[in-house]
Amino acid sequence: MKISICGATGYTGEELLRILSGHPQAEIVYITSESQTGTGIHEIYPHLTRLYDSKLASMEEIENIASASDVIFAALPHGHAMEAGKKIIAQGAKVIDLGADYRFSDRKVYEQWYKVPHTHPEAKAVYGLTELYRDQVKTARIVGNPGCYTTATILALAPLVKNKLIELSTIIVDAKSGISGAGRGLNLAYHFSEAQESVKAYNIAGHRHTPEIEQALSEFAGTAVTISFTPHLIPMTRGILSTCYASLKTGVTPDQIDEVFASSYRQEYFIRLLGRGGYPVTKNTRGSNFCDIGWHYDHRTGRVIVVSAIDNLVKGAAGQAIQNMNVMFGIEETTGLTQAPLYL
Ligand SMILES: NC(=O)C1=CN([C@@H]2O[C@H](COP(=O)(O)OP(=O)(O)OC[C@H]3O[C@@H](n4cnc5c(N)ncnc54)[C@H](OP(=O)(O)O)[C@@H]3O)[C@@H](O)[C@H]2O)C=CC1
Numbered sequence: 044m045k046i047s048i049c050g051a052t053g054y055t056g057e058e059l060l061r062i063l064s065g066h067p068q069a070e071i072v073y074i075t076s077e078s079q080t081g082t083g084i085h086e087i088y089p090h091l092t093r094l095y096d097s098k099l100a101s102m103e104e105i106e107n108i109a110s111a112s113d114v115i116f117a118a119l120p121h122g123h124a125m126e127a128g129k130k131i132i133a134q135g136a137k138v139i140d141l142g143a144d145y146r147f148s149d150r151k152v153y154e155q156w157y158k159v160p161h162t163h164p165e166a167k168a169v170y171g172l173t174e175l176y177r178d179q180v181k182t183a184r185i186v187g188n189p190g191c192y193t194t195a196t197i198l199a200l201a202p203l204v205k206n207k208l209i210e211l212s213t214i215i216v217d218a219k220s221g222i223s224g225a226g227r228g229l230n231l232a233y234h235f236s237e238a239q240e241s242v243k244a245y246n247i248a249g250h251r252h253t254p255e256i257e258q259a260l261s262e263f264a265g266t267a268v269t270i271s272f273t274p275h276l277i278p279m280t281r282g283i284l285s286t287c288y289a290s291l292k293t294g295v296t297p298d299q300i301d302e303v304f305a306s307s308y309r310q311e312y313f314i315r316l317l318g319r320g321g322y323p324v325t326k327n328t329r330g331s332n333f334c335d336i337g338w339h340y341d342h343r344t345g346r347v348i349v350v351s352a353i354d355n356l357v358k359g360a361a362g363q364a365i366q367n368m369n370v371m372f373g374i375e376e377t378t379g380l381t382q383a384p385l386y387l
Pocket residue numbers: 049050051052053054055056075076077078079102117118119120121123141142143189190191223224225226227228355356359360
């Protein structure tokens with residue numbers, strides 16, 4: 044597969060390059076940056092020396108890039124992929140957007156939360172949470188790859204919502220992210236001395252992943268679902284831990300919960316069920332495409348508490364994007380993605 048990456052100098056672009064260097068069917072044809080056009084990628088990321096010697100092109104050449112590519116990963120800030128998307132599709136290439144431009148089925152929701160007009164509303168995009176939308180991803184030409192918090196959270200809650208085991212109005216999600224989730228751009232909040240030895244909540248009752256989680260859960264429930272979602276910044280480089288709470292419907296037993304998790308995910312290579320009482324740990328997923336899930340039943344409150352852990356840059360971004368590419372091109376879904384987590 045001839046692959047190009049728009050936004051290769053960012054963290055998710057770097058992760059795409061790192062993972063694709065071990066993908067037997069991947070050939071990188073173009074990589075782009077607007078601020079460092081002409082520079083070798085190994086000069087920006089020396090760890091990629093010997094793996095890649097390509098120089099960065101500009102997205103001004105997007106038509107040429109698209110005509111030379113089978114698929115383009117857009118690892119850009121929101122608002123940029125949809126502009127490029129039209130031109131890429133016109134050249135016959137496929138698009139996998141790691142940002143938010145193609146995640147929403149209702150453009151008004153995107154415009155309300157992202158505060159920019161959607162300029163490619165006619166796109167027939169598929170939401171790329173692979174395990175839950177695999178059939179649609181197979182035939183997609185445009186995939187909106189999910190956000191990092193949303194991947195961890197939707198995977199944790201989908202079996203309970205689909206099987207109608209929880210009271211939908213009681214869902215609360217408390218999630219934590221490592222700092223690479225904010226990208227490589229400079230921002231005072233992410234300086235070492237600001238973030239280390241400190242944990243903070245942010246964007247309470249207003250984070251952009253809220254409508255994305257609600258979109259998927261509403262689809263699975265067949266009715267509108269509204270959740271409370273609170274993200275936190277944690278002083279680590281990678282990882283998301285999502286803790287999801289909901290009241291069980293009257294009469295639902297812990298055995299039923301065990302059964303719906305097992306039946307939903309027992310065939311899924313990238314989802315590792317830690318079972319009832321299991322404690323997912325971000326370190327166990329670091330650098331890998333795994334999502335670890337454990338759940339607990341609180342008999343005092345009648346609540347189920349599901350915990351999921353992923354690497355935000357891999358299952359939460361580049362790894363899932365490559366998983367989607369494998370599905371779109373009809374090759375084994377795990378190709379290039381079976382590296383063990385980097386524990387230390
Ligand atoms: N970080 C994460 O954990 C996750 C990120 N995402 C999403 O993936 C996308 C990329 O994120 P991430 O890699 O973290 O971001 P970074 O900020 O690390 O990188 C952004 C990339 O976009 C390029 N870029 C910036 N502005 C423009 C522009 N105006 N035109 C063209 N290219 C531009 C930059 O290139 P240059 O500056 O060199 O020109 C850089 O390569 C975002 O939409 C993000 O929300 C999704 C899931 C997880």
